[in-house]
Amino acid sequence: MDFLTLLQILDSTLRLATPLLLACLAGMFSERAGIFDIGLEGKMLAAAFVSGAVAAVTVNVWLGLLAGIGASLLLAGIHGLASITFRGNQLISGVAINSLAAGLTVLIGQNWFGLGGRTPSLVGDGRFPPLTLPFSEALAPVPVIGPIYHDLISGHTFLVYGAMALVPASWWLLSRTRFGLRLRAVGENPAAVDTAGVSVVRMRFAAVAICGVLCGLAGAYLATGLSAGFVKDMTAGRGFIALAALIFAKWRPVQAMGACLLFGLLEAIANRYQNIDLGGVIIPVQFMQALPYILTVVILAGFVGKAVPPRAGGEPYVKER
Amino acid sequence: MDRMPKWADALLVPLISLIIAFFISGLVILAIGEDPIAAMKLMIDGALGSTYGWGYTLYYATNFMFTGLAVAVAFHAGLFNIGGEGQATLGGLGVAVVCLALPWPHWSLALGAAVIGAAAFGALWAAVPAWLQAKRGSHIVITTIMFNFIAASLLNYVLVNIMRPVGSMDPASARFAVETKLPRLHEILGLVGIPFNNRNPANISLLIAMAACVLVWVLIWHTRLGYQIRAFGKSEKAAVYAGIRPVRITMYAMLISGGLAGMMAVNNVMGEAQRLVLNSVEGAGFIGIAVALMGRNHPFGVFLAAILFGFLYQGGAELALWTKIPRELIVVVQALVILFTGALDNMVRMPVERVFMAFRKAK
Numbered sequence: 001m002d003f004l005t006l007l008q009i010l011d012s013t014l015r016l017a018t019p020l021l022l023a024c025l026a027g028m029f030s031e032r033a034g035i036f037d038i039g040l041e042g043k044m045l046a047a048a049f050v051s052g053a054v055a056a057v058t059v060n061v062w063l064g065l066l067a068g069i070g071a072s073l074l075l076a077g078i079h080g081l082a083s084i085t086f087r088g089n090q091l092i093s094g095v096a097i098n099s100l101a102a103g104l105t106v107l108i109g110q111n112w113f114g115l116g117g118r119t120p121s122l123v124g125d126g127r128f129p130p131l132t133l134p135f136s137e138a139l140a141p142v143p144v145i146g147p148i149y150h151d152l153i154s155g156h157t158f159l160v161y162g163a164m165a166l167v168p169a170s171w172w173l174l175s176r177t178r179f180g181l182r183l184r185a186v187g188e189n190p191a192a193v194d195t196a197g198v199s200v201v202r203m204r205f206a207a208v209a210i211c212g213v214l215c216g217l218a219g220a221y222l223a224t225g226l227s228a229g230f231v232k233d234m235t236a237g238r239g240f241i242a243l244a245a246l247i248f249a250k251w252r253p254v255q256a257m258g259a260c261l262l263f264g265l266l267e268a269i270a271n272r273y274q275n276i277d278l279g280g281v282i283i284p285v286q287f288m289q290a291l292p293y294i295l296t297v298v299i300l301a302g303f304v305g306k307a308v309p310p311r312a313g314g315e316p317y318v319k320e321r
Numbered sequence: 322m323d324r325m326p327k328w329a330d331a332l333l334v335p336l337i338s339l340i341i342a343f344f345i346s347g348l349v350i351l352a353i354g355e356d357p358i359a360a361m362k363l364m365i366d367g368a369l370g371s372t373y374g375w376g377y378t379l380y381y382a383t384n385f386m387f388t389g390l391a392v393a394v395a396f397h398a399g400l401f402n403i404g405g406e407g408q409a410t411l412g413g414l415g416v417a418v419v420c421l422a423l424p425w426p427h428w429s430l431a432l433g434a435a436v437i438g439a440a441a442f443g444a445l446w447a448a449v450p451a452w453l454q455a456k457r458g459s460h461i462v463i464t465t466i467m468f469n470f471i472a473a474s475l476l477n478y479v480l481v482n483i484m485r486p487v488g489s490m491d492p493a494s495a496r497f498a499v500e501t502k503l504p505r506l507h508e509i510l511g512l513v514g515i516p517f518n519n520r521n522p523a524n525i526s527l528l529i530a531m532a533a534c535v536l537v538w539v540l541i542w543h544t545r546l547g548y549q550i551r552a553f554g555k556s557e558k559a560a561v562y563a564g565i566r567p568v569r570i571t572m573y574a575m576l577i578s579g580g581l582a583g584m585m586a587v588n589n590v591m592g593e594a595q596r597l598v599l600n601s602v603e604g605a606g607f608i609g610i611a612v613a614l615m616g617r618n619h620p621f622g623v624f625l626a627a628i629l630f631g632f633l634y635q636g637g638a639e640l641a642l643w644t645k646i647p648r649e650l651i652v653v654v655q656a657l658v659i660l661f662t663g664a665l666d667n668m669v670r671m672p673v674e675r676v677f678m679a680f681r682k683a684k
Binding site (some may be wrong): 036038078081082083086087088089090091092093095096097098099100102103104106107108110111117237240243244247284286287289290293294296297300301302309 | 349457460463464614645646657659664667
């Protein structure tokens with residue numbers, strides 16, 4: 001494999017890891033606050049559709065982004081209502097949200113555009129433009145560093161850099177602020193937080209709302225950054241890969257970035273090569289596609305470093321009377 | 322103290338949830354500029370207005386009975402088996418392996434072997450997550466989701482690289498021998514002189530599914546294992562105190578659950594397609610969740626809910642054929658049913674309880 005191919009693969013790794021990372025961080029905020037969320041996929045899908053549709057109609061990607069976040073927040077609100085207010089089963093609520101998004105996006109898409117669930121292709125201001133970082137042209141001729149800076153690091157959309165910046169920001173928010181401490185406490189021992197006079201319900205709703213915003217960004221990136229428009233079922237299991245990455249990262253932001261980059265790399269390799277020949281042993285493409293899930297099961301099994309979820313995860317909080 | 326009578330809990334609450342879900346679905350139809358009343362009429366006509374429609378309704382219902390029972394059995398043990406999709410996919414592989422392995426002389430022999438093959442493959446696919454849950458404490462919901470995706474990749478690999486006939490471009494297995502063709506419902510009903518349409522895929526698997534409903538009922542409420550499963554599901558601590566072994570119960574419940582989900586393949590792979598194709602399950606594993614919730618995890622409830630969803634499926638197909646409403650409408654209805662009967666159950670239950678409490682006080 002030559003240097004240029006390697007750069008191209010790493011470049012597409014960055015692009016493919018971005019929606020995973022945003023969704024993974026979304027899941028992290030929710031689950032660290034004790035609200036399991038298997039509805040990441042549905043929220044991303046809804047956001048992708050709405051942002052694609054609004055960006056196509058208004059030819060303004062920022063309006064599309066806002067609308068996408070709104071759609072994702074709406075579903076997050078339903079999840080919050082079901083799992084916090086009415087103390088329902090969080091997993092069942094997640095399943096419902098995934099189905100709701102899968103059905104509604106096609107139903108509404110077909111009704112609005114009549115393209116079999118697609119939205120019209122985005123052109124011009126309907127998409128996020130690639131940003132050229134300073135000096136990238138000037139540095140381009142420099143060997144090794146030049147191509148790395150020019151081809152790999154520069155030239156992505158705002159959301160790619162945004163997602164990367166969110167990693168240290170999330171770390172700081174979770175582990176260095178009062179809000180973060182309370183959020184984590186609500187996921188480990190809500191009764192203690194309640195005793196301290198902090199509203200468990202409000203903290204959990206805040207976490208679910210953050211999750212909604214981040215899933216909105218992830219979905220909007222899919223429709224307006226990675227591709228030019230929405231297609232039916234375009235999330236294609238990314239919400240679940242993000243969930244896998246979250247477990248892989250043991251619910252920590254920096255590790256989440258590592259896990260998402262790894263899963264992005266696997267996807268990039270699977271996209272580029274049909275079958276990989278490793279010295280006589282041929283690895284089929286299907287194995288590469290299944291690898292994130294297999295790795296997650298292995299991690300969950302606890303053979304390679306045990307992943308322990310937040311202690312109060314999945315349990316509705318009932319105040320003692 | 323019971324807050325409300327048993328019949329209200331078993332019938333009234335699910336019924337109200339269902340009405341809310343249907344009402345919102347009606348609003349959705351209205352929002353896309355179609356007439357919900359006309360749509361409902363078309364669905365009833367298309368799914369229940371002829372024996373042709375009934376045939377398809379019952380064919381879909383057969384799938385949902387198996388996947389619904391699978392979810393229900395696991396629910397009784399306090400386990401949420403979200404992997405019906407993957408287990409049914411593997412069940413399809415089991416059916417295909419059995420049907421293609423031997424030159425079966427008669428369908429009845431092939432059917433017996435296919436049922437065992439489907440159940441064994443489905444159970445196998447549930448066994449790993451079950452063992453991980455029981456022994457290593459890995460959350461079964463996450464592992465079964467992961468196993469759904471792994472199953473899809475595995476099937477893709479097997480169909481493309483192993484089972485695809487030489488020279489075929491289609492990622493599908495060879496067609497099964499004609500001897501393995503299962504009797505269709507019209508042939509069975511014909512024996513007792515009931516005329517039934519012959520252009521629909523409803524087949525003898527329906528009877529197997531109904532038998533499975535009865536057997537699950539016997540298992541859950543009339544056997545020692547069923548008692549242990551329910552006790553374990555209600556309270557793990559109390560069950561352990563009573564000498565029930567958690568690992569064993571988790572394994573048994575999930576093996577039965579996976580086996581039931583796998584058996585769905587007898588209907589769709591052997592009964593209908595007569596070959597194994599990609600994505601033959603078509604979301605039936607997830608509909609099983611809605612069916613189990615709707616049916617309150619009782620086999621008879623599952624039976625009724627499966628027929629309801631069979632009706633929705635066939636009615637939805639008719640809608641897509643004759644109106645501008647796409648098939649995905651049923652996915653929305655399914656989502657709303659899961660939402661209201663499952664996640665938002667308390668939203669409906671609490672006001673109903675309050676009404677009953679008020680009546681009791683008034684007395």
